[in-house]
Amino acid sequence: MTDRIILLQAPGGVAQFRIEDQRSDPPGNGEITIRHEAIGTNFLDIYHRQGIYPLPSYPAVIGAEAAGIVEAVGSDVADFNPGDRVAYAGPPVGAYCSTRNIASEKVIRLPDAVSFQTAASSLLKGMTAYMLLEKIYDVREGSTVLIHAAAGGLGSILVRWAKSLNASVIGTVSTSEKASRAASYGADHLIVGREADIVAEVKRLTGGIGVDVAYDGIGGDMLLKTIRSVRPFGTAVTIGQAAGPVPPVAVEELRPGKSLCHPSIMAWCSDIGRYRDAAQAAIRALETGIVAEIAAEYALADVARAHEEMETGRAAGSILLIP
Template sequence: MTDQIIWLNAPGDINQFHIEQHRCDDPGDGEIRIRHEAIGTNFLDIYHRKGIYPMPSYPAVIGAEAAGIVEAVGPGVSMFERGDRVAYAGPPVGAYRSARNIAAERAIKLPDTVSAKTAASSLLKGMTAYMLLKKTYDVHAGNHVLIHAAAGGLGSILVRWAKSLQATVIGTVGSSEKAALAASCGADHLIVGRGADIVSDVKRLTNGLGVDVAYDGIGGDTLLKSLRSVRPFGMAVTIGQAAGTIPPVPVEELRPGKALCHPSIMAWCADVGQYREAALAAIGAMETGIVSQIGAEYRLADVAEAHEEMESGRAAGSILLIP
């Protein structure tokens, strides 16, 4: 069977993508072939496309998560059979294609209650939320948490999951429409508008103390605002730079005793045991309704348009590619 594959010729803009017809080989030892039903997109894909996180060689195939049906099983695989519903996320990237061979240990069976589209839109983000809320900083009842881009794909999952842990959530959003979505996810307080005085608003909402932990995927000069919104001996976590490169942070900003952390879900997932722990936690969370809203769907061939929308920040929720 001939499939579509999206190649990235070199680091750069959306014009570096090209589509090719490609026949997926039979799976090798320890591998399965998955016929993709839905492919998730993440800001990580933009970093890979631009070369902020360069690929080992070019042309390359990017994309870090997808869900579908097991189409073939390679030698030595006993945990899957044809027809199983599965999803995967994390390294090695290469999901922008109709079908893919992948190591069986990287695939996770999906329960009947979780659709392929839900899994593809929420698995990597759910794994990231698990890492951030339970491993990077152990969020628990009574904590105050600041979540930037609270209506986004990751942000909405972080809001829902933090609320399930009985934390008080302060979210930032860019518009009243996104505020409504973040509120529907359970955010207790919302700071609306890109020009808002985040630090003052956070201090007002926490009686001058600041939050226990701030999750910042915005980057640019927002990280310094996040750090200044954290209480003494709290933590600011930088998880992206959607707004641009993060300028140097003076060490004096860490007084008195604030922590600054820069975790990587891809590094976490390089260990198979940690990967499966996070993936199973994310799927369990999906079964309870902790999912990302699907903001838009594009055909796989329209990947350039999907990247344009993702970068624009117009979409609330996750963007899917459908083969």
């Protein structure tokens, strides 16, 4: 089988992807070579492809998580051997390829109980959930949280993780089918439909108070509704813009004492200590079943179709690329 690499020639649509045969170099000092078994996709990849989050230069290879088998180790690498099952997530991007050389400190050993597909679909999302639920806001027993797109890849993990912390979860979904999925993940209450009055429903469900913390990966006009769904001195967290750029928000919307936070898992993981803490926490969560459902698998060469499906928002779960 020919190894392949996906090059993004310039920011733009899926036509900017170019598939090439990959020539692999041996791992350098402190690096290992991983043969990918599964590659995860995230909305982050779309933001990189579109240029919303620009890359340093082009052509570029995107992709922030993958799982596979160690094929070779460079000098000064003592923790891994060929044949080890491993995964990684976070910066630097470059996962859309058959094999990859990567610094060994970025690599996490994969327990036998966690499949390559599960790791590739859920590691970065699990790390994001850890950051959001345990670091950005300390969700605990008695907390009430609002999670948008509760049946999606990240949303499903957020629901499951929040429930593991004994929080009460209000989720929003676009269809009754997705509501059934989100309910199976543990959501206590679901607001269904794109035209639902989310603020009114949240207030009704919380006795007029609002939620302690709300997680919004939708963007567009949703952020204002999210802020208005948060209780006084609660926190609204914006983590994406699947529905479009976030418009300016008047500071008066934060009265009385609401916080608005815009964290980045990639920035969080730029510190190797934080990265490894988050990755190990996510692996432990994956072992307990806090995972994203896999909505579809595409061959690496079909990356354009995978991105198109992601952008429709129809997929209830994660989409994988298989080299």
